[in-house]
Amino acid sequence: MESSKVIHAFYTDDEILLDAVKAVKAKHHHIEEVFCPFPVHGLDKAMGLAPTRLAITSFLYGITGLAVAIWLTKYIMIEDWPQDIGGKPNFTWWANMPAFVPILFELTVFFAAHLMVITFYMRSRLWPFKEAENPDPRTTDDHFLMEIPVHNNEVELTKLLTNTGAVEINIVDKH
């Protein structure tokens, strides 16, 4: 298939990369992926990526954790076996609420943090023994790589990318 061909443009500086991304976007080419050795501030905005919703999921997980903690303390301490432990009031959950606050807080944080991290791993497809998807090992060290799909416009794209300061341009068959 012809559309499985991609162009790989290498850069050695994040500022030049950022300008190149803007230039390619200005010409309305689709950027498939950009590989960087470190986070480049403003790259997501330049590429036009949608903002993450990870913080929203975390908030919802936190509420879940709070609910679990309330249920846990209410069921165990108030409903199942309301013992008098050191004179603490166990007639209602509210009467003994201050004693439960440390666990309410910790479980809220626990759920918010861990479930958000797991969500992040699933959404970004990261797990142990996962095969690395890196097209070139240099992108983990000192090179930046922009990947653009080719649609019979190799010459035009090559010229554009050369002008943006790419140090190396390869056309690669993607399987």
Next chain:
Amino acid sequence: MYQFSGKLKIFSLALIIVGALGIAFSFYSGSQLTVESAKEIIANQSHGDSHGSAVEGTHSTTKEHDTSGSHTSDGNIDKEMSAHGAHGDDSHAEHVLHQLQNRPWSAFYVALFFFLGTTLLVLAFYASQRVAQSGWSIVLFRVMEAITANIVPVSILMLVFIGLTVGHFNHIFPWMAEGTFDPSSENYDAIVDGKSWWMNVPGWAIRSVVYLLLWNLYRWFIRKNSIAEDTANDGFKTYKKNYNASVIFLFIFMITESMMSWDWIMGLDPHWFSTLFGWYVLATLLVSALTVIAFVTIYLRSKGALPQVNDSHIHDLAKFMFGFSVFWTYLWFAQFMLIWYADIPEETTYFLARFNEYKLPFLGMVVMNFVFPVLLLLNSDFKSIPWFVIIGGIVILAGHYVDVFIMVMPATVGGQWFFGIPEISALLFFLGIFIYTVFSAFSKANAVPTGNPFLEESAHFHYYNIEHRGEGSADH
């Protein structure tokens, strides 16, 4: 340069005059009270007006005390409020009379302390920004400096208040009552006498004056030298001098703030003590201070007086408001929960009085100071929108006024509290002084601290996650 508009000046003067009239009225009606009128008020209250339940609460605890015969902490509350322990027939009316007479004083004191403390914490936050060499807040320096101008008039009023208190014009501090340290007197209080090495009138007065002098000294020095910095051109010599002065001030501030909270607030309940109280007072004043900085900044920016302030600066202020709201809650809860959990009578009495007689403000303030700001200011976008910050800030400021109210009132007026003319007029009075001093101070100096080495960084400050849409955002 900013022009202090005539409209705002008249508005602030009107607030001062209305407030002063209200204060004068409440002191006048306070001076008309007698034991007979106190009895009348007690009789009216048991007929079930809004205070009926609160007074019943007091009665029942008093009864418990009488029947059990043990020296419970509830007895201590009464004792320290009326400065004598006996429960005779007239003593209850006399006790209520003292509380009623305290009310105009307490209402004035709550507002005075709230404004003094908030202004002081703006000064401390400003010093911390200098010491941290922060890059974002330089364009707000003149705003903070202008706010700290308010420390001069409130310090003078505080000095007057200290003088009147020492001169026995009020019964705000029960340990200042005659005979407290005299074993032959019926007012003798052995517990307070044991603390007399710290809690004595000369010591209290001298310490209070020293705190105020030290704070005003730094404020005078830093304001003068911050303006000198603009035109100094001396290889940052003035800048470094200001840095050093701020380091020294922060050290002194942390010590004097703790001691101030013992002397001026914890001393109202001389039988009670708490180790984290200084931090707790610090937290409540710090949130208020940051909110006040945000308010004045948003107002001045909307008037075009702060061209370099963008939405990211507002966002940062809102983050501080959010973060220190949580910090306040942490300290409030840490103090409450440790005392609730162990339930040692000599400590629990503090919260018992507050929970029985101040239930709505006591619980309401947790909602206002924690739940509301946390939910409103959690979202990053909301934090950069001035209107959200103002809505959140109004609730935060009201909540922390209630906090100071609950620190002071239960010790001085007990069940006889109400939010009425004395409280509102004291607030208006200090608000008027605040507006007048702050905006006239802001109009007297360049709005941009041009000599600061971090000014450029501050003017281009941009928090990556938000879009700038407000004033001063066009060129960023």
